[in-house]
Amino acid sequence: MTTRTYKDAINALNSLQSNFASIEAMKKLGPNVNRNELSINEVREFTKRLGYNPKDFNKLNIIHVTGTKGKGSTCAFTESILKQYQPHDINKIGLYTSPHLKSVRERIRINGEPINKDLFTKYFFEVWDKLSSTKSDPIEWPTLQPSDQIKPMYFKYLTVLSFHVFLQEGIDTAIYEVGVGGTFDSTNIIEKPTVTGISALGIDHTFMLGNTIDSITDNKTGIFKKGSPVFVSEQQEYPKTHKQIEKRAKELGASSLEFVKADQLPDVQLGLSGEFQKENAALAVRLADTHLKALGVDSGLKIGKDDKITSLPEKFVVGLKNVDWPGRCQIIENKPEGITWYIDGAHTIESINASSTWFKQEQLHSSLQKKRVLLFNQQGRDNYEELLTKLHQVICIDDPQIKFDEVIFTPNITWSSGQYNSELIAKNTSEDSVKKLEIQNKFSELWEKLDGNQSKRLIFPDIETAVEYIKKQDQVNVFVCGSLHLVGGFLVVLDNERD
Numbered sequence: 001m002t003t004r005t006y007k008d009a010i011n012a013l014n015s016l017q018s019n020f021a022s023i024e025a026m027k028k029l030g031p032n033v034n035r036n037e038l039s040i041n042e043v044r045e046f047t048k049r050l051g052y053n054p055k056d057f058n059k060l061n062i063i064h065v066t067g068t069k070g071k072g073s074t075c076a077f078t079e080s081i082l083k084q085y086q087p088h089d090i091n092k093i094g095l096y097t098s099p100h101l102k103s104v105r106e107r108i109r110i111n112g113e114p115i116n117k118d119l120f121t122k123y124f125f126e127v128w129d130k131l132s133s134t135k136s137d138p139i140e141w142p143t144l145q146p147s148d149q150i151k152p153m154y155f156k157y158l159t160v161l162s163f164h165v166f167l168q169e170g171i172d173t174a175i176y177e178v179g180v181g182g183t184f185d186s187t188n189i190i191e192k193p194t195v196t197g198i199s200a201l202g203i204d205h206t207f208m209l210g211n212t213i214d215s216i217t218d219n220k221t222g223i224f225k226k227g228s229p230v231f232v233s234e235q236q237e238y239p240k241t242h243k244q245i246e247k248r249a250k251e252l253g254a255s256s257l258e259f260v261k262a263d264q265l266p267d268v269q270l271g272l273s274g275e276f277q278k279e280n281a282a283l284a285v286r287l288a289d290t291h292l293k294a295l296g297v298d299s300g301l302k303i304g305k306d307d308k309i310t311s312l313p314e315k316f317v318v319g320l321k322n323v324d325w326p327g328r329c330q331i332i333e334n335k336p337e338g339i340t341w342y343i344d345g346a347h348t349i350e351s352i353n354a355s356s357t358w359f360k361q362e363q364l365h366s367s368l369q370k371k372r373v374l375l376f377n378q379q380g381r382d383n384y385e386e387l388l389t390k391l392h393q394v395i396c397i398d399d400p401q402i403k404f405d406e407v408i409f410t411p412n413i414t415w416s417s418g419q420y421n422s423e424l425i426a427k428n429t430s431e432d433s434v435k436k437l438e439i440q441n442k443f444s445e446l447w448e449k450l451d452g453n454q455s456k457r458l459i460f461p462d463i464e465t466a467v468e469y470i471k472k473q474d475q476v477n478v479f480v481c482g483s484l485h486l487v488g489g490f491l492v493v494l495d496n497e498r499d
Contacts, residue, residue, distance in 0.1 A: 006117040009124040016154045017427040040184045049134040066178035067199030069351040070280040077284030081319030089297045094171035096162040101488035159186040183222025194294035198232040202350035217241045226253030231286045234261045271323035274358040327487040338475040345484030356394035371476040374407040378482040392450045406456045409440040412485045413462040463489045
């Protein structure tokens with residue numbers, strides 16, 4: 001039998017991507033078709049075909065986290081804190097997040113590191129072969145056609161794979177970041193998490209979740225489970241959601257509900273930049289402490305009458321400081337050229353506001369006057385104009401002393417050859433539209449309306465060409481944002497990590 005390689009696994013995984021045509025077809029099904037419920041039920045069916053029952057996942061001791069902004073950072077903080085309790089109190093920690101930046105293996109982490117290529121390949125094909133040799137009951141599952149859908153689509157496959165990996169690897173603490181929403185997300189087959197959390201809410205993924213904060217809140221709170229405690233970041237942007245969250249916690253039988261404020265956390269050093277990260281760190285502290293208690297471990301965390309933390313254990317302090325989460329308020333300096341890259345995958349109104357505020361503050365605190373460049377893309381979101389407008393407002397209007405000398409728009413294509421790195425291929429937008437740079441031209445036109453001719457506007461057909469153009473300059477600060485896919489491709493190009 002021919003040995004299958006990691007590259008074979010990536011090629012097979014890419015074949016499961018939902019393409020632009022199928023997404024458009026789904027949108028036309030109409031409001032009466034519950035696409036979301038069909039989707040999560042399929043995940044239950046696929047795990048069943050692997051021989052698992054949802055109750056099997058309880059042994060993973062899962063922390064389940066959703067939100068619109070900051071849920072990934074919250075998971076990273078939580079993981080970093082809990083790593084300090086290895087190996088005495090916790091044996092193995094698993095972390096499942098999305099999307100990835102440079103490698104799909106980043107989505108499935110064990111003890112803080114992406115699963116290695118050999119293990120990924122081994123477990124990938126165990127799942128692949130099992131699903132290839134079994135079929136769903138066509139009467140019970142009419143949406144799963146044996147001819148073309150014997151495998152889950154991309155994200156669902158990785159979710160199913162993560163459960164398989166974590167169970168086989170003996171994970172005894174797992175942290176799961178919700179992909180989209182909550183109620184019908186692929187991760188929500190979990191029955192008994194040790195604790196659930198919600199970071200800041202906002203308007204995003206309206207096609208799936210509805211276009212009001214009420215509908216989004218209703219969906220996100222769908223991860224609440226009977227008998228499990230809940231912690232929710234104080235919703236500064238949407239305080240009215242608190243009552244709805246309280247109602248949903250009662251409906252779904254959560255054992256307790258607490259809202260967490262950033263100022264409840266003592267003044268400690270955080271490994272992630274940005275003032276807003278205090279909210280995520282405060283939430284992570286409560287999630288980690290509650291999880292440890294569920295494992296029978298007293299962390300020593302103490303809460304005062306005003307809900308402020310009066311005693312933060314040293315292991316928590318170390319975990320918050322040592323967290324590593326690339327692509328989120330990340331700063332990279334190329335000292336010989338004098339180029340400083342400010343990188344954040346912000347892609348919602350709320351996160352654009354937060355990351356733009358972070359970049360602006362970094363510029364205001366800098367003693368060096370350097371040229372400023374914006375490298376931006378957002379491919380496939382309906383509110384792309386709002387995102388760019390918000391960025392311009394926060395950085396260029398709210399504080400007129402900050403402006404961009406150049407703005408550069410590029411698609412997420414990795415290399416000047418027109419190719420993507422194999423782990424960065426995306427088929428969720430029209431290939432023809434990408435090649436014609438349609439959205440990039442719209443960005444340029446919008447920026448001209450917003451900013452006049454204060455900034456030089458440039459459009460490049462790929463990330464590599466844009467980066468090489470910037471590298472020819474010196475003494476420049478570059479803000480890279482708008483999409484985690486852009487940030488991932490950018491980091492690959494910066495490190496020249498070709499397939």
